[in-house]
Amino acid sequence: MIFTILPLILSTVFLLTNKRYRWLYILYKTLGRDIRAGIRFTFVNFYLWRYQQTRQTVPKLFTKLVSKHPNKAAFYFEDEVWTFQDVEKYSNKVAHYFKKEGFQRGDTVALLLENRPEYVCIWLGLGKIGVVTALINHNLVADPLVHSINVSSAKAVIYGASLKKGIKDICSRITNTKLYELGEQKDRTEVLDGSVDLSRQLEKQSDASPVKDLEKGVPQDRLVFIYTSGTTGLPKAAVITNMRYLFMALGLHYMTALEEDDIVYDPLPLYHSAGGIVGIGQSVVRGISVVIRRKFSASNFWNDCAKYKCTVAQYIGEICRYILLAHTKDKEVISHSVKKIIGNGLRPQIWKQFINKFNVKQVYEFYGATEGNSNLINIDSKVGAVGFIPRYATFLYPVTLIKCNEATGDPIRGSDGFCMSCKPGEVGILLGNVNAKKAINEFTGYADKKATQKKLIENVFKKGDLYFNSGDVLVQDELGYFYFKDRTGDTFRWKGENVATSEIEAVISNVVNLSDAVVYGVEIPGTEGRAGMAAIVDTTDSLDMAKLCKGLKENLPSYAIPLFVRVMTAVPLTGTFKLKKTDLQQDGFNIQKIKDKLFLYDAKNVTYVQLSNEKYDDIMSGKIRL
Structure with a gap:
């Protein structure tokens, strides 16, 4: 018996250790994963190409979804159900009102509002008339808030009644900016002096579609600004065009194999790309019902998922830890229907504990910056991995790691003046090749052109090439999986x-x-x-x-x-x-x-x-x- 098995063992060891044949082992381990990813990636690229050719925008696609299933739930929020028709009508009122107010294509309006369905309706309605919405973090006060309004060149601010104190404190510093206060039906209060009562004004508007304005939109139009600190300084307004929004929403949709009858639980801030694009995008672009929560609650996470019969839930790393802490051994986990969780930052140390305790079948951990083009996703629940790229397929998706000074994050260049790629196991800075002709490789930058230039590196591997610098340190293993290590800069x-x-x-x-x-x-x-x-x-x-x-x-x-x-x-x-x-x-x-x-x-x-x-x-x- 031993003489039968021994040659097989020895030949296997030889194949695994011999560099020339190591690729056979890697291919064996990753072929199934890569085929699945290749098919899904093809769908993403096909729809992006199709939408570009037919001049689609997010508002146009949403209007088509309304025609398809007007009475389907677009959003669940507390005890409210907003159908696609409800969202359409509210957003149309927003479009008509702000057009009457004199806002034109290319103008910017800042939105400072807590999570609720009106949040989406407002930027969607403004998008129908070509007005860009700056989605501002509603936690900001004082200087950072003033900066965020000014850097977007906003001509107006729409703010929630619950946030009026923050606006009142900075009124004297934004005197040329119109103010619109949005209250809630159940809690109407007197608006701030100098502000317009937006709720009452919208009640008077037509809910018919602004067809002519809608048709003028093209994929390259700016849709929203989403703020990111990048690696240095105050918040930067990252430019999200319609095509960029579609890429992020469609990318997560197809790479995670979501279906039309899924219900997504989105407890994340809607001013972030994770909550406002990855989550909300499944509704406004693909017609999936999404649950919006006003504010994340660890103790109510699974209760909400059960209440709304969610099949998919979003997370960020800290959320998972908080949920675990909120469910001790003595607290029973409510029965739920969530089979997939999608997000970023789930620590390897709690990964298995989380999925075992809460009976989650699949984890889709992803990596990506709001403004970046070096996005990755883990589609097979590989513990700790933020995504992968087959090492033989980087020409299809040119994202790479280069050697860097680990203390400063500065790229290390060789004697020829070009950067050096990392080998498996070597820590490096993640870069994405910039190609304006392809949506997956495009870098639309920030409202501030100087900030945009700071994120670009020229002459990386050859003269004249251009790459987006993520500012993040990662490492890749021989199977192509990437693991996040650290964030450079300040x-x-x-x-x-x-x-x-x-x-x-x-x-x-x-x-x-x-x-x-x-x-x-x-x-x-x-x-x-x-x-x-x-x-x-x-x-x-x-x-x-x-x-x-x-x-x-x-x-x-x-x-x-x-x-x-x-x-x-x-x-x-x-x-x-x-x-x-x-x-x-x-x-x-x-x-x-x-x-x-x-x-x-x-x-x-x-x-x-x-x-x-x-x-x-x-x-x-x-x-x-x-």
Whole structure:
């Protein structure tokens, strides 16, 4: 028997270890995956080509869906059901009203509103008359809010009644911008002075389709701006054309094999591309019913999925962790129909625990920047992978990793002046080839042209080529799977949000007027992303922590407030007088290593308390969860 099996074992080992024949093993392991992906990818490209040839836009496609099934549920929201006909009529009223108000094709209107069906109706209606909607994070206040309105060149702001305080605080700084307040039927209040009561105005409008304006639209028209911090600075307004929106919505639709009778649970912010395009796009482009939730709730996640009979649910990494924490051993998981979850940031450490506990069959983890063209997706639930590209098929989808300085993220070029591709297992920066002729390779950039140029790299592999720099560090294995490693630059991700360190540093400087302050992300065991930490110079021992806390609370969204503060007599500088964030990040909040005073943010009492050895141990052990 041994003499029969031994040759087979030896030949198998030879094939696996011999580089010349290793490709046979790789092909054997990935062929099924690659065929499935190839078929789905073909569908994406076919429909993008078809829509481009027939001059389709998102509003045009939605109108066709209304004709197909007017009484089908487009959105479920709390106890409301909005049919496709309901959305069509409301969006038509928006189109007619703002055209009467004098808004023209190419103008921009900023939208500051919490999740609700009207949110989609507003940008869809404005899109019907060619007006671009800037989808602003409703958590923003003060300077970041003013910046977001101004950078989009918005001529007006539509805001929810619940957010009027934030608008009131900046009214004097946006005097040339029209204000429209949208209340809710069940909770009508007096509108802010100088604002138009949009709810009452819309009641007077026709709900007929603005056919002539609708037909003028083309795929290259700008549809919305979605804000991203990129890797540096304040939020940037990423340009989302109709074709870009279609690519993102269709890409996720076909690559995840969604069907018309699916019901998608979307608890994500609608100002983000994940919630507002990947999720909502399934309704407005493909006719699938979508559940909108006003605000994410971990304890109600599965209750909602069961209530609305959802078959698909969206997530970001932190959501999965919160859901696990909300369902302890003593809490029974309600029966649900969700078989697929789609999102990004699900940590490998909790991946299997999550799907086993909640009986989820498939995880479609994806990677992609709102404005980027280097998008990836994992279609076979490979634990930890954010996607894949067959190593023999990069010519079809030119996304690649190049070697970089891991400390700075700068590309490393060879003696010939060109960048160097990474081999399997080598960490590198992810790039996507820019080709304006193909929707999948297009980079439409930002409203700010200078910001657009900063994201592009020329002469990467040959003279004259052009690539989008994702700013993210990944690694690829020999089977073609990609794994996310880190984010370069001055941005870290926390609570599912990109946080720009320069924005926080500016607030700190204004609040306490100190010479130097540096903000960076630090890792906390058992959490996704990096928590904010500030190192502040205080040479006179006069730092007022209460004043600092108050200033941060008033000027930043909650997720951007640093959890840790390190008070120093000096911040280490490089030879060129740049702040050494890397050294500070390595120190983290290690109280056993750091001699400076350390403070921890107490969100419940809105104050900073000095970090003790006991609290440090509790954080590291997971007893205190942040």
